[in-house]
Amino acid sequence: VQLVESGGGSVQVGGSPRLSCAASRVTDARFCMGWFRQAPGKGREGVATIEMYGTTNYADPVRGRFTISQDNALNTLYLQMNSLKPEDTAVYYCAANLGAVCGGTWSLTGNYRYWGQGTQVTVS
Numbered sequence: 001v002q003l004v005e006s007g008g009g010s011v012q013v014g015g016s017p018r019l020s021c022a023a024s025r026v027t028d029a030r031f032c033m034g035w036f037r038q039a040p041g042k043g044r045e046g047v048a049t050i051e052m053y054g055t056t057n058y059a060d061p062v063r064g065r066f067t068i069s070q071d072n073a074l075n076t077l078y079l080q081m082n083s084l085k086p087e088d089t090a091v092y093y094c095a096a097n098l099g100a101v102c103g104g105t106w107s108l109t110g111n112y113r114y115w116g117q118g119t120q121v122t123v124s
Contacts (some may be wrong), residue, residue, distance in 0.1 A: 001024060001026050001099050001112075001114040002023070002024040002025070002083065002094060002095055002097070002114075002117035003021055003022070003023050003024075003094045003095070003100065003114055003115065004021065004022045004094075004116055004117070004122050005019060005020065005021050005092065005093070005095070005116045005118060006019070006020050006021075006119060007019040007020050007118030007119060007121040008092060008120045008121045009103045009121070009122070010045070010122045010124065011121060011122065011123050011124075012084075012085075012123070013084060013085060013086060013123055013124065014083055014084060014096075015078070015081075015084045016081060016082045016083070016084070017064065017081055017121065018078055018081070019035065019078065019079040019081070019092055019094075019119060019121070020076055020077070020078055020079045021033075021035075021054075021076065021077040021078075021079075021094030021116055022074075022075065022076050022078065023075045023087070023094075023096060024075065024104055025100075026119065029098070030051075030052060030098070030099055030100060030101060031052055031096060031097065031098050031102075031110070031114075032049055032050075032051055032100060032101055032102035032106065033044065033049065033050055033051075033070065033077050033094070033095065033096045033097075034047070034049030034057075034068065034088075034095050034096075034102070034106065034112070035048050035068065035077075035079045035092055035093065035094060036046040036050075036092070036093045036109060036112075037088075037090035037091065037092045037093065037121075038062070038090055038091050038093070038097055038118075039087075039089060039090040040089075041087060042090075044093065044109050045059065046059055046082075046106060046107030046108070047059055047068075047079070047092070047109065047110070048067075048068040048079065048108075049065065049068065049074070049102045049106045049107075050068045050069065050071055050077070050079070050102075051093055051102050052072075054070075055101075055102070055109065056068055056107045057102055059107065061117055062081075065081065065082050065083045065084075066079060066080065066081050066082070067079070067080040067082075068080075074093065077094055078094065079092070081082065082120070084121075084123045085123060086124060087123075088123050089121060089122050089123045089124075090120075090121060090122075091118040091120050091121075092108075092119050092120075092121055093115055093116055093117075093120065094098065094115070094116040095109070095112035095114065095115050095116070095119045096112060096113070096114040097102055097111055097112045097113055097114070098113070105118050
């Protein structure tokens with residue numbers, strides 16, 4: 001599985017960019033896909049995840065501002081980010097785990113086998 005993110009860049013405070021993640025060869029009926037981020041000097045943290053039938057999870061700092069969605073026909077994952085804050089500045093990574101649901105441990109990086117290369121989002 002290959003994951004390729006796009007849509008990052010420099011954004012003003014309050015901006016609303018959308019990140020995309022193109023996924024190849026995701027044919028498993030059960031999967032957990034999501035977005036993580038890593039700010040300078042900090043560990044990688046879970047942002048949001050989504051499963052095959054649309055069940056979502058969000059981290060508290062982004063709940064109500066970010067929306068994760070998927071287009072199964074295009075094998076593409078999205079992250080709509082609204083009302084961006086400087087603390088949202090980070091490298092954003094797409095991640096996938098096949099053959100399993102997200103579950104209560106969705107935010108643990110060790111649960112994900114496949115990762116994209118990351119896309120930088122800078123809010124100022």
